[in-house]
Amino acid sequence: MKSYGLVIAIIMLLSGCNTPNDKQTSIEKNQWSPKYAKGFSFEKKDGITYLNIKNPWPGSIYTQQFALISKEKDLKKASTAIKIPLKRWATSSTSHVGFAQELDEINSLKAISRTSYVSSKDVQNRIENNEIRELGQSNQPDVEWMISNQIEAFFNFSIGDNSAEFTVLEKAGVPVIYIGEWSEQHPLARAEWIKVFGLLFDKQKQADSIFLKIEEDYLQWSERAKTQDTSPKIISGSLYNGIWYAPQKDSYMQKFYEDAHLDYIWKDLEYTGSLQLDMEFVFGTAKNASIWLNSSEFQSIEPLMKLHPLIPKLSAVQKNKVYNTLKTNSSKGVLFYEKGVVRPDLVLKDLIQIGHPQLFKDHKLQFFAKLDR
Amino acid sequence: MIEIAIEQLYFDKANPIATGLNACFTKGHLFYIYGRNGIGKTTLFKTLAGLHQGFKGQITIEGITLSDFSTQERARKLAFMFQTETVYPFFKVHEYLELANIPYDKNDSINDEFKSYVIKGLDLEKHLDRYLKELSQGQFQKVKLATCLLQMTDYIILDEPFAHLDLVQKERMNHFIQELVKEKNKCVILSTHHFDLDFKNNNHTLCLTSTQLTGLTNSENSKEKLIQLLCAD
Amino acid sequence: MSIKTSHTRLFLYLILGLIVLFCTNVFLGSIHISIEEFFRGLYDASSTNHLIIHAVRIPKALSSILIGIGLGLAGFLMQILFRNPLSGPYVLGVTTGGSLGAALFILGSALFSFGFIHPKFGIPLFSSLGSLAVLAMILVVYKRIKDPMTLLITGILFSSISGAVISLLAYFSSAERLREFVFWSYGSTHLMNTYELFLLALSCVLCFVFALKNAKPLEAFLAGDVMAKTLGVDVDKIRFQIIIFTGLTVGVLTAFAGPIAFVGLVVPHISRQILKTSNVRLQLISVSLIGSLFVLACDVVATLPGSALSLPINAVTSIIGAPILLFIVIKTKRFIF
Incomplete structure (x- = not known):
């Protein structure tokens, strides 16, 4: 036994030396x-x-x-x-x-x-x-x-x-x-x-x-997500005064969506900076999106629906798949901007859970919360 | 008849501008008021208009105290013409004249005959469709007078109506006012600096000094007397 | 009052223009709808475009019209009140009061907690309260000092104070809240439901009726305070009423549409250039028509038809309004009133 241990130790040492820099x-x-x-x-x-x-x-x-x-x-x-x-x-x-x-x-x-x-x-x-x-x-x-x-x-x-x-x-x-x-x-x-x-x-x-x-985890989970047949459509952003503000193209979030095998509806819009979209356009292009990552501070769907008559018609709203970045109760802080920065693997897992719930059945969302009715 | 019995006219109680103003102004008479600049002619007129409150005394119009009149009632009794502030230049002359309707709440209370009489008398026919900003000072002066007259009041008070007028215009306006007083039985009180004293018919000359409002009688040396009074201040 | 045939013709053109622009505004949007689909969408409830046309475009066009009328009337009355061509509906400071109210609601949640009031209800509520507060203060000052110049300065003072408080609130608020407030201040012709449209219409009607009934005294105002008084106009009372009706209209407008710049300032000037008369009745109609045309036109531009993006209405009214004003000033060669 001892000699095996020594051999293993030597092998590990050697492999340690050979670890690519x-x-x-x-x-x-x-x-x-x-x-x-x-x-x-x-x-x-x-x-x-x-x-x-x-x-x-x-x-x-x-x-x-x-x-x-x-x-x-x-x-x-x-x-x-x-x-x-x-x-x-x-x-x-x-x-x-x-x-x-x-x-x-x-x-x-x-x-x-x-x-x-x-x-x-x-x-x-x-x-x-x-x-x-x-x-x-x-x-x-x-x-x-x-x-x-x-x-x-x-x-x-x-x-x-x-x-x-x-x-x-x-x-x-x-x-x-x-x-x-x-x-x-x-x-x-x-x-x-x-x-x-x-x-x-x-x-x-x-x-x-x-x-x-x-x-390792990030890449592995992303691979798994990409094996899924469907790539659910996702929209993000929120409505203020009739204008829909969505995050910009090629951003950090876009990579997340890709790696979680989610299809961001507006990924091909050629604009830099964040987008100010007309609600008509949003409705026209995104009414069939099944997930909505909302960026406002509402904690439930009811008040969201009052913002505009077209919102209740969005598929994501009807299917009850609207999510928000979770806020911890006792502070105004957003976990997504704190722990989420250093743990993209967990963020990815959350997104995969949202888009492909069959993959990680026991995973509980940490950074996103579903808006309830 | 307008009766004024003003002991003191002031802006600030400690320094009255004029004292001892007693006079009666009756219909069918024309009153020329002379006085140095700043002596209080405009202030007196403004007091009659209810625009100036600083006075101690009594003013009655046909027996009723001035302050008992509502603004609208007063506008139907007395009409005023002041050297105005800047005015909206896009008034057309005929629109400006229509302002005279306002005290009557109706759109056409002005008697048409009287209206053409005034317009003709002041040579305004050609200008009716022009904008105020296109008029010369003298023409605008006449427009103001016309509006004042069209208010159809018995008493008309004019503050320096002859200002900005050339000799001919001044004569004609003077003549017209005299005619108005005689034929329509109006009472006109006006302030002026022009020295052609006129005592004929029912024309009266008064001089406002800081101590009194004096009436001058017709005599050979009335002009000298007037100058004396004016220089006394 | 004589309405000449030239005036009637002008009004007819304006009304025609209004109808055309209304239809254009409703027809165009960020989604392209063909004429055939458009008519189907109008009448057929099951059509996909039905919702867009009825829930989004028609209310937007209607609110543009009402905003144009309200701001046009308010600007017109303010210019008469102060006899100043630079006066707009905001000169009383009522709008900044409205902004302060909105800021309190949006930004102030860091400092105060409002429980949960939905912004669609909370923002107009607080904004109206803010406008009312400033209006009340102005009336109190006016009751004591009846001079229009003082009124102007008071308005500026209240505006400055409100602005300073807003800055303070902004300084201590989070990025998200600040963003929300900034978006509100862009102004909006969207999202007016029937209730809001009704309130807006009501205030416009009240303002219009008031001005119509007092058309002659308002004209006398133009001739100067002294002249107006000698004509029997109760100058102080009329001024008081102008302040109230304008303040209320502007307050309601700001509450639902946010602050919208330039319309109230430039529309009366355009109206005066087209309709060269001092007749207040005619100007009222003209200002209302031109106001609605102006805002409808700006709204069409702001929608950026065919594109996904849209511009904030405030930017468009300023970009279009300022050059027009400049053009008028240059054309008349001096900034006369």
Whole structure:
């Protein structure tokens, strides 16, 4: 028995060495790029690992580069250094909470913008116990507090250049890291940013294996969905004042629909940005869609039907297959934007459950809720 | 008959503009009122129109106090012409004249004969279809007077009706007003600066100073007397 | 009042134009329907287009007409009231009050909880309350200071205050709510059910009847305050009534259609250019007809027939209205009233 164990161990070791480098963040290599994500990469120079953020915001002309230093003596070598592992950090976005939760790094989170939008129960508890501070508006967080409370890094996101507002943080030695997972278009690309968090919390291996599992499950389940004969038609969006607002083409959601083997009715409309559709057109093209992913805040179908006389005639409404992104009861947060970002596999499973309920009979929806009558 | 017995005319009680205004204005008579600029002629007229409240005294029209009249009743008794504010330029002359109907709530209470009499007398026939903005100042002045007259009131009060008129126009208007007073038995009170004093028939001349409203009698030196009164202020 | 044959002819053309435009508006939409299918859709309840024509297009066309009449009348009355060509229905600040009410409902749910009131009911309700509040405040101010210039300034002040509060609410609200409010402020000719259309029609009729009954005093207004008073017009009372009727009409319009720009400002000017008369009765009819024509036309453009997309009505009325106003100003060579 023992010898078998040894043999197995040797084989595993050998296979470990032969693992292709795109599945493991091997910091021995000089350059490493993620498989799906486009917004970040790692580099090693002179024994120091660097994190590169390629587009801190869309259209920016420069890249952020951070030296990740674990030893005190190396801190002076690089100009923008982050001491890892991070023990005290703050963020302006709830999606970052999702990543941190997967890596079990909730306790090191010390402040967040708009605490009422957090979905995670653990974080909510910490907020209630005053262990996490409210930072205020996401574009104008409480910079003074962060400086005076030894925050080691501030995770931010931005759609434009507002870096000037954060120079004061940088001057005080608090690096501002622009996490750009939200601009990735592939669901797995967004999840892959967990590796950035992994590096910053010195939990690369954990991050790698989590991502590996996510990728595996995602691809596997997608394959299964694609074997189904039918591809149910799905529409998304909601009605305001007679105009139907639908998400744009080629977006993140479109990939999800494809991988869940769902047919998004308007996938061929050639418009960029989100669509403002006339209700007539919606009715004409989508009245036979069997699923509606609604984006309003209604929790039941009744009030939806009052919005417009044509809505009750939609097939999805008549078949009672209207869904909404689930909100947890105690907060205004949407789980889909938090955990959903880092767990696209589970989101996919939800979508497959909605479109092909026969595949995962016992699965309970986590990110979407059905609107009841 | 309009009777005024105003002790004080003021904007601000502490500084009265004019005092001691006592006069009687009767039908069939024409009253020319002279006075320096700013002495209070327009204010006096506005008081009669109910547009100015600052006075201490009494004003009665045919025995009834002015303040007892409703706006509409007063509009049927007294007609006024002031140097107006800017007016909507797209009025056609004949439309503007029709405003005179308003106190009567009817569309055509103006006597047709009287209407043509006024229009002819003021040479407005050719202008009836023109817009106000196309008229010269003098022509507009005549239109205003016409509207005022078409209100069919017994008492007509005009604030500087001869302003903007050339010599010929002024003569004709003066003549027409005198004719109106005589033939239609109207009472016209007007303010003016023109010095051709006219005492014939039932024409009266008054001078408004800060201390009184004086009537002048017909005599050789009435003009000098008037100038004296005016300069005294 | 003499209606000349030229006026009658003009009105006939306008009415004809209205009928044609109404039919065009109902015929065109984002879905292409052939003439044959259209008539079938009109009468045959089982036809697929029946619902679209009756539930979507006809109410939309009707509400466009009513919005045009209401805003045209309101703008016309405001321009008389203030004797100012730049006055529109919004100059009293009533619309911003309506926006504030809508903002309170849409954005304010972060701060206050309204239980669950459906937006179709809640938005018009709150918007009307907002308009009423501003209207009441303006009337109170007017009772004390009867000067139109003060009224104008008061309107601007209330508008500014409302605007500031809206900004505050927007600042603290979520992205979704903000988006909803922005969409509301685009204005809409859609989704008027029978009840809403009826209320809209009622306020237009009341406003029209009021103006018709007071046509002569309103004309006197044009001649100036002093002239009007000497003609026996109770200037203060009429002004008070104008404020009430205009305020109510604008309040109802804003509640159901959102704020719609430029119509009330430009329609009276177009009417004055076409019908060069000061006769208020004639202008009332003309303004109503031109108003409905204008909004119907803008609505046809906003629908972008044949395309899936549609434009917000506010953008179209501004883009079409502003150049027309500019053209009129240049043509008359000065911005006279």
